[in-house]
Amino acid sequence: MREKGPLYVLTAVFLIVAMGTLAGCGSKGTGTAGSAVKIGEFGPLTGDAATDGTDAKNGATLAVEQINAAGGVLGSKLTLVAMDDQALAPEAMTVVQKLLEQEKVVALLSGSYSTPTLTVSPVVQAAKTPEIVEYATNADITKGGNYIFRTIYSGPTQGAAVADYAVQDKGYKKFAVLYTNDDYGVGNGQAFSAEVTKLGGKVLISRNYVGGTKDFNAILTAVKATNPDAIYVGSYYNEAAQICSQAKQLGLTAQILGDDGFDSPMLVQLAGTSAEGAVFSSPFSRSDPRKMVQDFITTYKARFNADPDMLSAQAFDSTLVLADAMKRANSVTDKEAIRTALSETKGFEGVTGTISFDANNEVIKPVILMTVKDGKFVFLKYQTAAQ
């Protein structure tokens, strides 16, 4: 029996490898041969960020369905191939390579966070595939190359806009800046601090923390001791919700200012009434009276049984911009022509505003400030971004 042991092990290993390869081949996505044009999307569909990734995917899906219902692009139907990257850089790398090499998508949509999007930028640029970044705001993403476009204003733009509002509109002078120590939070936090200082305000205390932190009592106690007028939070909704509720428990009455990471139904669900009155930047206003916006909200709700958030809106617009560029390039396969058409996008009307791309492939559209009133997100004002 002893000598047969290694043989059993080898057989087991062989079987496992064979099954793994077959399983990998199986997940080829919805691609059937034909005139369907494939657009790839990657984002967190599982894990702690799954709400964001799923909302984005839903927005893109709705856009694709509407485009196809109207006859598709240049007669071809669009197919959205969405893959899960769990908001992790290595996973993003894997799925993007799959999308580029196996699925052979003609364009990519990033429905993911800053870190994964930043990581895959060089690969996307090298593959000369046009990519539209739906909501990742790290400034370096578009510096990856001219094939990468972004339909949301970058972190620095948002942070600066909120800073302008805080100092010029509200007259706040003393600030505490808290942000997540990742590619998203650092950009926002630093831009806010820089702009506030430039306008004559003072940042009394600045702290960062790892994403996933739940206990902010110690940090907020230190913040309370400096007695700031306002606290800027450069984080996603999980940390933002904790900060809001723990600040309230500590008796901190400073105004809470935030970034677009606040824009999620989970914020109010996790923070409850402590989120009341918070002001944050966001690319999407639900009370925008334009017909396009209200139709979007209604159809999204009917299709997915949930209210759209800014991620869905961004994804929706990004898909529409892509389809529009394909029409203007008069091609659904020529990546270079599509890229050129994208860079020429001017005044395209989307649910998040009028979209144009500047020379750096960054979007030019007004920053929207929202506030939380009675547990709902309400439009506050347009803030001219300080660029």
Place this chain on the structure above:
Amino acid sequence: MEGGRVFFQQLFNGITIGSAYVLIAIGLTMIYGVLELLHFAHGVIYMAGAFSALVAISVFKADIVVAVLVSMVCSGIIGWFVELFAYRPLRNAPKITALISGIGMALVLENVYRILFGAQTKAFPSIGVPQQTISIAKNVSTTNYQLLIMIVTVILVVALQIFLKNTKMGLAMRATAQDLQASSMMGINVDRVISVTFIIGSALAGIAGTFVGLYFNAVYPSMGSMPGMKAFSVVLLGGLGSIPGTIIGGLFLGIVESFADGYLGNFVVGRDAFAFVLLIAVLLIRPSGLFGKRIRKV
């Protein structure tokens, strides 16, 4: 005098978190005491307790007291099962085999919960006991939840000590912790003692999970991994098998983390690093911990 008030505030924050660490670590140290085994699945039991409370409150509309009791019972039962399936069959195998079995159990349980509940963070529905800020002195405040955690921890720890000192089972547990073979030869039902140890330790972890879940209003399947690992740090700091050591270690870690967060600037690795820096320091300088028996290897 502002500095003094901030100091006490941070101290309060630290004691609250420290109390949660104490509750988790006590079970761990008791289990090590009787089985000489590092029980890696302890973190998931903490998480299971939190989920039991979440289900009790969301689905069965229980109030907070009932939910806490439910979580105690549920995690006690799960802990008992873990011992029965992951450790008992390996009682006579090398310790490392049992260790690996525990790790495997932890992975399986965490992923079962992930499949059942999804990986997203879940909030408790509003229970009607909102967090209230209670002022103690000028500028030093605490919340009712913080006080609850501290008081309940004290009650549980005292109750545990009374149980261990004054009951027959407690005596049996102490004897088994001293020497398993000898106790067995003296007629103590060692299997039962071990089961009881697991049940009590797991129930305490479950309560800790429930409290932390309520306190941060966040319950998710991976919530047990970091506290579980920090609990090891606490257990080692206090001395393997020593309950007083664990109490001091847990409070110490909580306070250190709070002060570091509050007073020190931004560090590259984050406050979680402290627990593990402490762990390495203990292993290097004094492996037996504060109150442990002098041991040559862990």
